[in-house]
Amino acid sequence: MQQVITAGQVLIGPARQRIRDGGVLVEDDTIVAVGDRREIEQQAGPAARHRHFPTTSTLLPGLINAHVHLCFDATPHFLENLIQADDLDLLPGMAGRAQQALGSGVTTVRDLGDRSGLAIRLRDAIARGDLPGPRILASAPPLTIRDGHCHFLGGAVSGEAEIQERVRQNAALGADVIKVMASGGQITPDSPPMWASQFTGAELAIIVEEAANHGLPVAAHAHGTESIAAATAAGVSTIEHCSWKGPDGPDRRDDVAKQMADKGIHACTALSRNWRALMERLGPAGTEEMYGRLVWLDELGVPLIIGTDAGLPGSVFDDLPGTMELFDHLGFPLDQVLDMVTTASADALGIGDRVGRIRPGYDADLIVVEGDPLARLDDLRNLRLVLARGREFQPPG
Ligand SMILES: [Zn+2]
Structure with missing residues (x-):
């Protein structure tokens, strides 16, 4: 037709x-x-x-949201709701959230962490035409350490052999990208702090190498400066959050950011639309630490793309413009902001030859x-x- x-x-x-x-x-x-x-x-x-x-x-x-979690329901109870549901119970909610995204103009989402490869099953059902939805690129369970960030998704590993096996398993599930939790995060009780590395540089290099054996890029969740530096050296494709945290506070490193720029490693800061309220809470200094890094990264030539971490509490699936407005607020030209959710994102995700x-x-x-x-x-x-x-x-x- x-x-x-x-x-x-x-x-x-x-x-x-x-x-x-x-x-x-x-x-x-x-x-x-x-x-x-x-x-x-x-x-x-x-x-x-x-x-x-x-x-x-x-x-x-169509717009691209480069960082979502379809298996999280964006409520304060997202974690218990996930843990209490079995896989089949999760799928209808995931389909509904994917359609919320599509209904808001997002025709591609990159899902950076699910359980059991459920987002891959949804991706394939949408691609077959069984139900409407956006194009989904999915990582399956992210690699993490035992009791580490998001271990409840099922991707905990320890040592070289388990790392390689998990990458192979995710590739066999049909993953489009390998996700690794290179540092700690916020949502997992009793796991390492955000600034702390979960994997060594050598381990990250093994992940990148094994992923490349399956033709897959790597997305590294990295809040800590040490983990950002290690992920950059290992040659991941995108760095998620990219928060530049050290054990004693903010720790921006120009040399590492310049390496990211030289290697074409994109930063996907995965921020929700709730930035106005957060800025009020943080005050000027906290705001500069939290959001000023976006301007700094851009000035050093690091390519930026936009994700929202949709699925976490309050981070909805149908308001990508709410996060784009943050970049407008920070002074980015609107044509660049639009680029970050279309052309630049498609290129960063490896689909720039047919999308964006x-x-x-x-x-x-x-x-x-x-x-x-x-x-x-x-x-x-x-x-x-x-x-x-x-x-x-x-x-x-
Ligand atoms: Zn995330």
């Missing part, structure tokens, strides 16, 4: 490139042409379905909004159309 979609402007990605009065021709699940509205209409066959949106509308690539741009041959993941998100991010909430691999999604109810 052919579809023609036209709008006042088409952001083809990178976000600075736009076509006024443009259109896209879609054939089944693929973009076949993009350009001037009249030319696109002329290329369409007689049976094509035409959708014309007003001159005040914007057509752009509006270009012939790319997957038809498109959204139309009323307004101009290059002028106001809030306009991303005025959704008029969500197309996921060519299929229109209308949120239930």
Whole structure:
């Protein structure tokens, strides 16, 4: 089936490139042409379905949330709810949350930690067309240490042999990416503090090497500066959180950040939309530590992408613009912020050859909004159309 979609402007990605009065021709699940509205209409066959949106509308690539946990339900009880449910009980909730994301214009999510590879099963069901949903890239249970950060997801390992075996198991489950908890975190009682490393540099290198044997990139959760440095040296693809914490407080290291920039390692800071309230609580110094690092990383050339850690308490699945507004608040140009959730994210996740741009041959993941998100991010909430691999999604109810 052919579809023609036209709008006042088409952001083809990178976000600075736009076509006024443009259109896209879609054939089944693929973009076949993009350009001037009249030319696109002329290329369409007689049976094509035409959708014309007003001159005040914007057509752009579907958004990417680069860090979510579909198996967490975003309530204060997310952990007990997970632990008490068996695998089959979790799947319907995960599907619902994936659809919440899609209904908000997010056509791709990267799930960085589930139990038993459930997000992979959901990914495959969506890809088969059994149910609507976004494209899912999934890591399966993250590697961690015994009693370490998120051990309850089932990925605890100790020593080289177990590390390699867990990577092989996740690859066999069908993982798109290997996730490792390189440092401690916040949500696991009696686990190492956030700044403390959970794996040695040598162990991280083994993870990267074994993942590469299966053609997989590595995403490293790293709050501590030592773990960021070790993950960078090991050559991971993305560093999650990237909080620069030392045992005695903030510990930003220019040399490590520059190595990240040189290696093209993306930082995905995985922050929720609740930054305004947090800034009030933290005060100016705490705010600078927590959020000033984003500006510092950008100044040193570290490529940034946006995830929200959706699934943790209060971190919802349907408000990616809420986190994008943080970057606006920090002074990032809006075209760069849009890039972080489309083109740059797709490149960072290894899918930049078919996702994150509006270009012939790319997957038809498109959204139309009323307004101009290059002028106001809030306009991303005025959704008029969500197309996921060519299929229109209308949120239930
Ligand atoms: Zn996370």
